[in-house]
Amino acid sequence: MKELIKIQSELKAPKNQFNSFGKYKYRSCEDILEAVKPLLLKYECTLTIHDEVKEVGGLVFIEATASIQKDLEGRTVTAQAGIDPNRKGMDIAQSFGSSSSYARKYALSGLLLIEDSHLDPDASNDHTAKAPVKVAPTDEQFAYIVRYLNGTEAQRKQALEAMTKYNFNKEQKETLDGLI
Numbered sequence: 001m002k003e004l005i006k007i008q009s010e011l012k013a014p015k016n017q018f019n020s021f022g023k024y025k026y027r028s029c030e031d032i033l034e035a036v037k038p039l040l041l042k043y044e045c046t047l048t049i050h051d052e053v054k055e056v057g058g059l060v061f062i063e064a065t066a067s068i069q070k071d072l073e074g075r076t077v078t079a080q081a082g083i084d085p086n087r088k089g090m091d092i093a094q095s096f097g098s099s100s101s102y103a104r105k106y107a108l109s110g111l112l113l114i115e116d117s118h119l120d121p122d123a124s125n126d127h128t129a130k131a132p133v134k135v136a137p138t139d140e141q142f143a144y145i146v147r148y149l150n151g152t153e154a155q156r157k158q159a160l161e162a163m164t165k166y167n168f169n170k171e172q173k174e175t176l177d178g179l180i
Helices: 002-010 029-042 092-112 141-150 151-164 170-179
Strands: 016-021 025-026 046-056 058-070 074-083
Touching: 002 029, 002 058, 002 092, 029 046, 029 092, 046 092, 058 092, 074 092, 141 151, 141 170
Parallel strands: none
Antiparallel strands: 016 025, 046 058, 058 074
């Protein structure tokens, strides 16, 4: 389906939502739908999504199916999300709704080739904010910092800012301590 390939390559669905508790950005099912609607119109395609509640081995889950079609040709992708009826802070309707949104988002992501699972806290179940990794400065970077610590007030400010990005060895720390 040529139109799907064009939609996949043109679609831009930025992460416009922010989870203030987990301190991460994400995109919702609604964000994806808003981004794809103009492309569906442009290429005269129809997108449908539907959910089905299923149970396997005592586990209840939502299976969402996203389908795109033009004339008689189309493609379909499914995704699942478990339902926890005892989820703290949610009643049963909210639990089903949350699982539906999640499954729909991933069905759409699969259909439209929105791939970011390695960066997605929902996919990795890792909602912790990550501190930037500090690396050892190169000799050139360390020399720059020393030179700027001895420079103008603006240069000194730049050097102090740059220092927050590096992990200095004992000798470098002693040199810097003498300049600060």
